[in-house]
Amino acid sequence: MGTKVSLVLVSHSEKLAEGARDLARQMASEVVIEVAGGLEDGSIGTSFDRISAAIEEAAGFAESDEEQEAHDVVVICDLGSAILSTESVLEFLPEELVGHVYMADAPFVEGVIAAAVEAESGAGVEAVRTAAEEARAFH
Amino acid sequence: MGTKVSLVLVSHSEKLAEGARDLARQMASEVVIEVAGGLEDGSIGTSFDRISAAIEEAAGFAESDEEQEAHDVVVICDLGSAILSTESVLEFLPEELVGHVYMADAPFVEGVIAAAVEAESGAGVEAVRTAAEEARAFH
Amino acid sequence: MTADVQWSLSWIRDVAARVSERKSEFTTLDREIGDADHGENLNRGFTAVVERIDGLEQPPGTIGDVLKLVATTLMSTVGGASGPLYGTAFLRASKAAAVPELDGQAASALISAALEGVSTRGKAVVGEKTMIDAWAPAAAAAAQSAENGEDAAQVFAAAAQAAAQGAEETIELKATKGRASYLGERSVGHKDPGATTTALILESAARTVQ
């Protein structure tokens, strides 16, 4: 594909998701990072619709002109209930995205930065997920 | 003392710090949580002055009426450079706070929530720090 | 009332009404060992479900159609762990109940499917202080009742009774899944919110089918 792996950050808080994206972008300016943070009304929680939309956007599926294949996407969640919500979204994934969306079991901020740096280098989806999962605070 | 341990969240991003506080507050509504996020002009980075102010505030030192002893504070940082900045702040700590401020080496979001829940229960400063440091994502 | 499509609509409306009445009780339970939103979460979800039922142009053909509407609505409106959990439970149940009416066996199958949905989604097992601790005894009691040749009303009654007891017994458990696991030992002594609302859901099923 040649295209970089994209990231989706699923958080209970819009600010948290956007803040993590801001940090990651500093170190990985070219990676597509979509956020799904909080509920539609701005309160704390996870939104099925926001998660779906972010994943489709990150996969380049929203603007897809038929032919184009979906990009690979790694999803990083902030808490257990964000993981459960994302898993439900994955059950309803459009056909074209099946096999392109991977969840990482990672510490949120650290995982997002590590994954973004890895994706920026052009690494594949498994390497990006692994980078997130192995992320620890760097001192 | 009887007072709960306070937390300070040091982040390169104001949004990230506030988002983490919002999540933690849901599970620990009584704990004092101060944030030091980003630079004064809103850009990404860590600010010595914001960190100092947040620590003094969290220790109840800002409004202190002489007599009152400082509260214990646990500081959680988002990245290595936030840790370095916080350590410099600790070198210049007002006398009254010495011995009351502890840094936790923890994954940011997970550590903040675990520490807040622990502090909410009335646990002591060592237990709060340990809770942060042992925090993992809960599923 | 027989356990038909009409009943399934009454059941869900009854759940919505009870959740709305008792939401602050559930939020209070969730304040003790969670993030104080379980009542609001479910109320938001079931309010949306009732709106969608009210807006239906055609009466649904099967119980499964009703439960599928419940499932997808909860998933996209609840906003907490109970959204995907109950969403998946109702989704699996909808597949098990793609019929216009339930006998005892089918009622039991519906509950087992819901349990299977919660287990798949949440990966919790019995004893972790979650809604599984209500669904699992409910499914077991329902299976026993169906095996004894009882009808849907009796099956739901048995399930409701077992779920209520299971929920009560979560008080003594230590949470090892979900948010409450952050509290570790301190979660003991509090009733699990999700197990409590599971008992409500099955109680409504039993009450409305009488």
Added chain:
Amino acid sequence: MTADVQWSLSWIRDVAARVSERKSEFTTLDREIGDADHGENLNRGFTAVVERIDGLEQPPGTIGDVLKLVATTLMSTVGGASGPLYGTAFLRASKAAAVPELDGQAASALISAALEGVSTRGKAVVGEKTMIDAWAPAAAAAAQSAENGEDAAQVFAAAAQAAAQGAEETIELKATKGRASYLGERSVGHKDPGATTTALILESAARTVQ
């Protein structure tokens, strides 16, 4: 110029001027293996330092007074890891240089103290691709020069030369401390920004003391 208080002000002004000139070079290095802000960070810091020097009502009594002002200003204005690192370096150096003028031994002590500050703060050792890889050879060369009985100008010249070479040699190293460690093996082949600016700081010291 002898290495006196006046010199220390010239030194710091020269650093500020060079950082301002070369800031995009440093940010470019930091873009490769970091977050693309090292030039802006240091420029913000030294601009503030110069403002504070300009605003001084009385001339400082010792070199240490100047370096302490540099230290506290960098700490509160740089905004990145290099803030506390250079801040601590200048703070320790200020204690080692609480005199109106430096001989060769005192110049070497100043550099050793700075190295000690960076090490204490950053906990990095030689070979981790950080500014330590410039400070450490600089301190060693300075100590050797002072031991040979050379004067402050010669000591700073030796230190500057060693720092520049140390910075160059970071290209081959793999980062294991700081942000660049996120890149692991991919950090090899790039020059460390902090080591590069350390070389600049010592080069300014040498140049201004001639």
